[in-house]
Amino acid sequence: MLREVSATRYVLPLREGGSLPGLVEADDLGMYVVKFLGAGQGRKTLVAEVVSGELGRALGLPVPELVVVDFDAVIGRGEPDPEVQELLKASGGLNLGMDFLPGSLGFDPVAFEVDSGFAGRVLWFDALVGNVDRTWRNPNMLVWHGAPYLIDHGATLIFQHNWRGSSGAVARAYDASDHVLLSAGPDLAAADAELAPLVTEELLWEVVALVPDEWLVDEPGFGSVREVRAAFVEHVLARVAGRGWLPEVGR
Ligand SMILES: Nc1ncnc2c1ncn2[C@@H]1O[C@H](COP(=O)(O)OP(=O)(O)OP(=O)(O)O)[C@@H](O)[C@H]1O
Numbered sequence: 526m527l528r529e530v531s532a533t534r535y536v537l538p539l540r541e542g543g544s545l546p547g548l549v550e551a552d553d554l555g556m557y558v559v560k561f562l563g564a565g566q567g568r569k570t571l572v573a574e575v576v577s578g579e580l581g582r583a584l585g586l587p588v589p590e591l592v593v594v595d596f597d598a599v600i601g602r603g604e605p606d607p608e609v610q611e612l613l614k615a616s617g618g619l620n621l622g623m624d625f626l627p628g629s630l631g632f633d634p635v636a637f638e639v640d641s642g643f644a645g646r647v648l649w650f651d652a653l654v655g656n657v658d659r660t661w662r663n664p665n666m667l668v669w670h671g672a673p674y675l676i677d678h679g680a681t682l683i684f685q686h687n688w689r690g691s692s693g694a695v696a697r698a699y700d701a702s703d704h705v706l707l708s709a710g711p712d713l714a715a716a717d718a719e720l721a722p723l724v725t726e727e728l729l730w731e732v733v734a735l736v737p738d739e740w741l742v743d744e745p746g747f748g749s750v751r752e753v754r755a756a757f758v759e760h761v762l763a764r765v766a767g768r769g770w771l772p773e774v775g776r
C-alpha cells in the first residue's frame with residue numbers, strides 16, 4: 526500500500542475542486558490535498574487517483590507524492606461550513622492525500638513552455654488512462670519551482686464504473702481535441718516507442734497493489750480484492766497491446 530499518515534488537522538477546503546478536496550495536516554507534519562471517501566463520486570475516484578497517478582509516476586511523469594490519509598471523522602466537528610462537515614463526517618477511515626505544493630500556479634500553456642517530448646508523454650499517458658480532465662479549460666497541471674506537475678486523475682479509468690461492459694472500452698479512442706498540451710506539438714510517436722514497452726504486467730501489479738483493500742472490497746461481481754486488482758491489470762494490459770486508442774495528433 527501507499528505510505529500512510531494520520532490526519533491531525535483539517536486546514537481549509539480548496540474551493541476550486543468539484544469534489545471539495547481539502548487541505549489537511551498530518552502526523553508527519555506534512556500538508557496534503559485530500560480527496561475524501563465521502564465525496565459524491567465515492568471511492569472509485571480514489572482508486573483511479575492511485576492507479577493512474579502511480580502509473581504516471583512509474584512512466585517518469587511528475588506526479589506529487591500520493592499517500593493514504595487515515596482520517597478520524599471527529600476532526601470535522603469544528604468545521605463551520607455544513608457542506609464540509611457532512612463530507613468529513615462521511616469520510617472516516619482511509620482517504621487519499623497528495624503532497625501539497627505550496628505556492629504552485631495553475632498551468633497556463635501560453636505562459637509556460639513544455640517541449641514536444643514531454644507534451645507527447647503526457648498526452649500518451651492521458652490517452653492510455655482515458656483522462657478527460659486535462660483540457661485547456663481545466664488543465665489539472667500545476668507549475669511549482671519552475672516545473673510542471675500532473676494532478677487530479679480521479680476521472681480516469683472510467684471502465685471501472687461498469688465492469689460488465691469494460692471490455693468494450695479496451696480499444697476506445699481518446700478524444701484529444703481539447704487537451705491542454707496540443708499546442709505544444711506533442712511527439713506521440715516518440716512517447717509511444719518509449720512508454721508502451723514499460724507498461725508490463727509486472728509494473729501494473731505493482732501499481733494496483735498500492736490501492737488499499739478497503740477501496741476495493743465488496744465490489745459487485747468480484748470474489749476478492751485480488752480479482753478486482755487483476756481486472757485493472759488485464760484491462761490496461763489489453764489496452765496497451767493495441768493502438769486504436771492513440772489519437773491522430775502529431776503523427
Ligand atoms: N498537490 C497540490 N498542491 C497544490 N494545490 C493543489 C494540489 N492538488 C490540487 N490543488 C489545487 O486544488 C484544486 C482542486 O484539486 P483537484 O483538481 O485535484 O480536485 P477536483 O475536485 O478533482 O477538481 P475538478 O474536478 O474541479 O478538476 C486544483 O485545481 C489546484 O488548484
Ligand SMILES: [Mg+2]
Pocket residue numbers: 542663665677
Ligand atoms: Mg481538478
